[in-house]
Amino acid sequence: MCGITACIGTADSVDPLMSGLKRLEYRGYDSAGLAVKGQDGLSLTKRVGEVSELASAVEQDSLDGTFGIGHTRWATHGGVTNENAHPHTDESGNIAVVHNGIIGNFQSLRTELEANGHVFSSETDTEVVPHLIEESLRDGATPEEAFRSAVGRLSGTYALAAIIGDEDAIFATRSGSPLVLGIGDGEYFLASDVPAFIPYTDRVVYLHDGDFVVTTRDGYTISDAAGRPVDRSVETVDWDPETATKGGYEHFMYKEIHEQPGALRRTIHGRLNPLSGGVELEEFPSGTFADVRQIHLVAMGTSHHAGMYAASLLSALDIPAFPFMAGEYAVTVPPVTPGTLVIAVSQSGETADTLDAVRRARAAGAKTLALTNVVGSSITRECDDELLIRAGPEIGVAATKTFSSQVTALTLLAERIVEDVTGTASTDAAEIIDALSRLPGDVQEILDTSTSRDVAAEYQDSDAYFFIGRGVAHPVALEGALKFKEISYEHAEGFAASELKHGPLALVTPFTPVFAIFTGKEDEATLSNVKEVQARGAPVIAVTSDRDGEIAEFADHVLSIPETHPDVAGILANVQLQLVAYHAAKLLDRPIDKPRNLAKCVTVE
Missing domain, CATH: 3.40.50.10490 (Glucose-6-phosphate isomerase like protein; domain 1)
Structure with missing residues (x-):
């Protein structure tokens, strides 16, 4: 629920860090901060309020550093104060850490560290991490060993990025919270989401849970918890940097409402066959859904409403379909019988409740399918199959174009499921395909009138x-x-x-x-x-x-x-x-x- 950004290899890290924080502010705007490393050591600035408050502070008291980490916070542990803002440091100020997620066992770790003489300055769960790293360094560990040791003691969900001592490197890992590596020309970025660094590079590596990455000016390495190298593919993101800016609109929300015709064209592109009146989803060979007997749609918020919409369509087509709030599904898993397909709907692909529901569904024997907007997101790795809505980045907190694209993609999927289950297209398939093909133009008409x-x-x-x-x-x-x-x-x-x-x-x-x-x-x-x-x-x-x-x-x-x-x-x-x-x-x-x-x-x- 917070935003992490980091960069190394740039002549001045402050500009890309601040740019990243502004682009990640939709993930939290209670407070923001950054830590950069330069010739004078580690410098830290953080402020309560929106990123603009931090920007003003940095303008008044300039920072200088060739690599650094930044954070924009949505408060979970501790109130909205400068002390609770990230990055957090050890007592010496030589270690800085930013964190997204919740460390479940932080209280016991804090009690132990305080007994060993550590003094804390915040109420957050995050602050235990730099102190754990400091403890390992005192015992003779290298910075990477200390980082791994600290992470090994954590339970809960986290994405972490750290600067440690005199090491010219950024150490990072993830478990249950998103973290993406951006690969530029002699420079490297880490962030909670791609828009943070899209002006600098379109080449990304989507890190998996349990991945550890060490970035230096010379490159990066990715390994597992045991230190074994792992191979992660480099992908190219087809987002234009302009899509992550307001583009002349007063608000991102208004811009994204007006982007819906284009988003819907991407959602339906290559998936409609007006001649046959059918749906063509290349992700799913013919017969993929032939054994489906019932469908559970799990999601939260706006995505749950999209799931309700799809459940209504499917039920009208004689496919038993039931929408569930993912948070409630995780409490009591409904009966999963042979032929149960669980469709997880999540704009970000990182929604914690929905991910937990998917895990429970899989444990109960259900087949799972992710419907999301984000390539390489956690939910695509947790599910058996995926269907992307292709809406492009959505920055406004209130979801708009993603809801339209979710419902459109689910409408296509519903038609395809019926075709596989019954062996024939639905009675209204040709009319629905025609309506979907006209949908971008119809939305534009509404926007104009x-x-x-x-x-x-x-x-x-x-x-x-x-x-x-x-x-x-x-x-x-x-x-x-x-x-x-x-x-x-x-x-x-x-x-x-x-x-x-x-x-x-x-x-x-x-x-x-x-x-x-x-x-x-x-x-x-x-x-x-x-x-x-x-x-x-x-x-x-x-x-x-x-x-x-x-x-x-x-x-x-x-x-x-x-x-x-x-x-x-x-x-x-x-x-x-x-x-x-x-x-x-x-x-x-x-x-x-x-x-x-x-x-x-x-x-x-």
């Missing part, structure tokens, strides 16, 4: 906001409410439309606008619910392609979507709701890309 800004302004002073829908519109309602609440801080709730009369209707007042999502299925029933809330005086905003019909007649406002297949309409409706949330938050002057208490990649449970 949406009246969401006016709707947000009209209802700016409301008491609460409700979102309702049926079928695939239900998870879209949940996602619409989630986007609204997480960036506007206003009270928003999503419901199945049928649930209204079973309790939530008691909360409906003239100051509770209701966003009703219509997809072309169960519209008559949803319209009945609209009439119920209107009878209580609530304003209704209909998200529909029925611009001039009965739905529009009963709505106070219409957010229009193009005509499309009902299974795809929810994706278009979601774009309108993303825009409503964005404009509402902007009117309230919220920190849209950095909502309070949240970070992009949840690598702790």
Whole structure:
């Protein structure tokens, strides 16, 4: 949930470190810091607040170093203070460490170290690491031996990078938290995510759990916990550096909403066959899913809503499918019977709850498939198969283009599973393929014509906001409410439309606008619910392609979507709701890309 960056081999490490921290700020923005090594030894600066606070401090008191490490924090152990900010050092100030994850046994280690005379200056779990390294150095270990010894005593999840003594090297490892090596021209980078160093190199090595890497100006070595060399392939990332910047937009979220047509084109590219009306997924040979009898979709947050959407599609096609919050799945694993396929949905591929759910599913005998946005992520290595959504980097904490791409990829996968299980395409396959092929253009039409800004302004002073829908519109309602609440801080709730009369209707007042999502299925029933809330005086905003019909007649406002297949309409409706949330938050002057208490990649449970 924090961001690590490191570099070595550059003439001045401060600029690439600061650049990396700014690009990783979506992973945490409670505090930030960096440590660099130069002719005058190790220099350390850290500040509470966003990376801009650290940048100001560095400008006022310049640092100089040819290699270093940096960190942007989302607090887990200890409050948001300068003392708790990373990097953390030993008492001598010769060892600096940055850490992402949670060290489960830090308290017992701290007690032991304090008994040996070590003095701690923070409340964090991380600070035990430099003290453990210091202890080993005192016993005569080399810096690499001391680093390995310290790591060997840790339990929990971690990605670590360290500068140790006079050694001109950066030592790093990972276990359960992401860490990527970037290979430049005579310079090397380490980071929690590729965008941190994408302006400097597009050549990366995705490190595996248990890998130890030592980088120097002359190169790098990767080995396992026992010190045996391991071979990891060098891959080329096809991300343009511009994709990790705002590109003229005021916020990353708004930029990424507008990137959805391009992201969706990448998601469907080469996967649709309009002539046959079928789906072509080269990752899966024909018959891959022939033995599937039931599907569990495990995910958290926005990805869970995408899983709910897919479960609705699959169930309508007579494939038993059940969405689970991964955190709950890990508590009580549902029955895994022969033919169970567990699909793990995760934007980052590093979500701790989802990874744990996958491990439990595999232990129970299920076949697993990862649906993610990140090549080489942990979840792709944990699962038997993978399907990439190809959305490109997403920096805004509130997921937008990745949700659209997840749902689109899951729609393709659902059609393919049905074809393998039944031996024939679904009844509506050709129509769905056609709708998906038109999807990028349909989204662009919404972006060009949406009246969401006016709707947000009209209802700016409301008491609460409700979102309702049926079928695939239900998870879209949940996602619409989630986007609204997480960036506007206003009270928003999503419901199945049928649930209204079973309790939530008691909360409906003239100051509770209701966003009703219509997809072309169960519209008559949803319209009945609209009439119920209107009878209580609530304003209704209909998200529909029925611009001039009965739905529009009963709505106070219409957010229009193009005509499309009902299974795809929810994706278009979601774009309108993303825009409503964005404009509402902007009117309230919220920190849209950095909502309070949240970070992009949840690598702790």
